[in-house]
Amino acid sequence: MKRSHLSQFLIVGVSAAALWAAPVSLATAQEMPGEGTTVKMGQATWDTGWFHAEIYKQLLQKLGYEVEGPTTLDNPPFYQAVSQGDLDLWVNGWFPLHNTYESTFSQGAEKVGHVAEGGALEGYLVDKASVEKFNIKTLDDFKRPEVKEAFDRNDDGKADLVACPPGWGCEVNIEHHLDAYELRDHVNPIKAGYAASMADAIAAYEQGEPILFYTWTPNWTVNELVPGEDVMWIEVPEVDLPEEMAELEDAATLAGVNGCVADPCKLGFPANDIRPVANSSFLEENPAAKALLSEVKIPLDAIFAQNAKMNAGEGDPEDIQRHASEWIEANGDLVEGWLTSAREAAM
Template identity: 50%
Template sequence: MRRTLIACSLSALALLAMGAVVPALGQAADDPAGAKTVRMARATWDTGWFQAEVYRLLLMRLGYRVEGPVTMENPDFYRAVAAGDVDLWVNGWFPTHDGLIEEDFVERVGTQVDAGALQGYFVDAATAAAHGITNLGDLADPEVAALFDLDADGRADLIGCETGWTCSHIIEHQLEAFGLDATVEQVQGDYSPLIAETIARFEAGQAVLYYTWTPNWTVGELVPGRDVVWLETPFPSLPPDQSAFLDQTSIPGIPGCANDPCLVGWPPNDIRAVANSRFLEANPAVRRLLEQVVIPLGDISEQNAHMVRDQGDPEDIRRHAEEWVARNSGVASAWIEAADPAAIALDSKADGGSAAEGGVLRVAART
């Protein structure tokens, strides 16, 4: 079961705004540099906006004018990139997003983070210790589920994913597969305020139950193994389109888990760029750039921590990206050189939008 508190999508409006100024695939934009244009999107979770901004800056150094990035829900992006209405984003999670890919029109390119994106279910350590909770399946007991019942309907309230995120469907699948429909419901809405409320309840000494992922600032606020317990699942179960990854859902070295390896129920994900195939064919230098870029997981986590410490405004995210590129100027220059030795960089102030400008629709505040 699921309970949706807030549901909104600005993607269609964003594409309309974007389409009014964006040229066709591979076509040179009307700007003084005569540069080609990349129409860039980004996901609704702002823990991925830093990476999107880094790529935007690199594309500018490659000599491309960047329109966006425009914030889009997962299904909207994958439909749009397949149709050629947008060129790329760098927020693909695989295998989680495998079912959204139209293989004939869209390609995964490069690997920004290799198998470093983890997901799972968490409860506060105090409640887990007091009631012996180590497994999501423990919530089949109505008395245990009642500990996390926020709306007095007799079921535990699991703070889950936004409705447009693929993880929301996986959570629903797992609740049904584990026989938890009668005792647990997924609470959906804008993840940012929901998880902020969860942290506030934890700080007030109340029981909490939620889903989250890494890299994400949440695991720095509620630290697994100290503040919260990382729950195992009763057995591996994924939707049919991800059944090939069932043997990857048990992961060693998970902090705060009762067992090692820990059956977290989710396979590790690669974070990858996703782009329209025709666009890549027309812009081989962009392909070569995307194939090379790697952003260390620790750097992403560090930036996410800055975001939660009152540095999450668009201007802050852009500054974080600029500082990262400056600190890694040697490797960044090597990526550009390998992608196109003749590239002439554009001024980063001259593009069509960024995290600090009006070309972006801000949807999630601290996701």
């Protein structure tokens, strides 16, 4: 009889202990739904996208995920890798610019959420002094002999254009423009590393030389050379997009572009959304990560400001990590709302 009471006491004691411990374990699981899962993250080769990549990385870590990387790679290998599950995600998708890669990733990956909507511009800029001196309005003006000669820095008889390295989405559009506007005999696209090419162009500008370059926003270039003050956005002769983007023609002319030679401004590139792209199986298995990617938005002004810091010498990985953690801390209420939504999605 005593043994029976003792057995009952032990059973009840064990059950009570289990019930007492359960909330602690459940609370941990709710707080850190990604615990035990490794996220294989990629990031773009353009360093202006590394700040928001680091923010997302640190937010995933706050949910308990172990984050591997981010691994820096060009667009084609990333979209192939995320489709196959070799990588789980990046937050450097530019759409519609990256529409050309959808056939590569659409079978195994998908767009989810927005880093920034609609404010990512692309186009061609010329130093303001040359715009005024030569009355430059569009790319067609670079067919004029006196303009070509002024912008020819390597004596090949063509105006030099800081363009995009091979593999970047903007390379496709620029190459299309060179053919569509019959500029092959007039413009030389420089496809070396973008940051180094822009540094050379800025040095030339500071020496009073004319410069022509492609850029996008957010980007440190428009902090260094301010549209409307140092440089001007010029237009394309007419909007002419690659076939796979032809339906976006209307989005390539924008009103109110500060520092453009005309308003509305025929930039020749549709305004872009910056978006995460993630492996579909990963999203299905990780509802907390999917909710986080859906919730987060980074103000363009914050990206501009951080890019300027990078250009001023704070471009080491440790600097970017610090910039991201400082931004997260400064926006604590906003961030906590994102994390709460992600945790609730995992329950």
